[in-house]
Amino acid sequence: IYFINEEFNLTNNLGAHQRQNAALAAAACRSLGIDDIIINNALQTFHLPPCRFETIDTQPLIIIDGAHSPVKVASTAKLIAEKNLKPYIVFGCVANKDAKKMLAHLIPVAKKIILTRFDVLVRKAANPFVLEKLVPPTKHGGTFLDWRDALQQAKKMAKKSENIVITGSLFLAGDVRSHWIAPDEILKYRSSFGKK
Structure with a gap:
């Protein structure tokens, strides 16, 4: 090929x-x-499907990416570097994923990493306080049990000209995306992107 x-x-x-x-x-x-x-x-x-390096807001630029394995997170980190972003990364993953490898790809491209978990009950989220051990203190931007608080922290830290990337899990990406595009809106307009 x-x-x-x-x-x-x-x-x-x-x-x-x-x-x-x-x-x-x-x-x-x-x-x-x-x-x-x-x-x-x-x-x-x-158009890429939802939650695949999807720009969901501007000022600051907020990107949602459902990368959920070391290989996919490596691809996300490479794209972050290609676009010369230095984002505040909101990270949460499923408990049985290799968070150490995933974070190893993100740490070099992140300004700060904010740790959290998703709400979905069908899969067990990694404990964000356990994940803290994998992030150097100079890169740690906070740890929150609720992704809403993690997102709020990222928004407080990022200037309007900076950016935020939410990644580590499709479950986290979906939860955060619902903050902008409600599931009811998706159903009403029969579009993953809601009202256009």
Whole structure:
């Protein structure tokens, strides 16, 4: 598989991981005989699913990313670096995930890391106070049992020109996203992005 960014106009809003996926999809379409114009149009109108490096607010810029494994978090950290962000990171993960490896990818790109947990009861969240041991004191921005308090802390710390990234779990990403786009709104408008 080779990278086809030169042949197709892949949007620069995608990270390396998403560009690779788009290149693979385009190559598959081309092998099926789909016209390059149709493929290019699809690539230009493509939107990432919710909670995949999704900008949810501005001033400060707030990005939600559901990265939930060391490999996915590494991709998120790489994208943060590519975009020259130095975010306040709100982090929470499922208890059985390798939080040490996940945080090892985030610590170098973070201004501060704020630890929390999600509300979803179907999966056990990692205890944010246990996660504290994995974050150097110079990078620790606070620990909260409620993600709402963690988000509020990040907003207090970040200037309007700075940014916040919420990551570590799709459960956390979904909880935080509901602060901006309520599940009822998604159902009402039959769109993951609510009213447009």
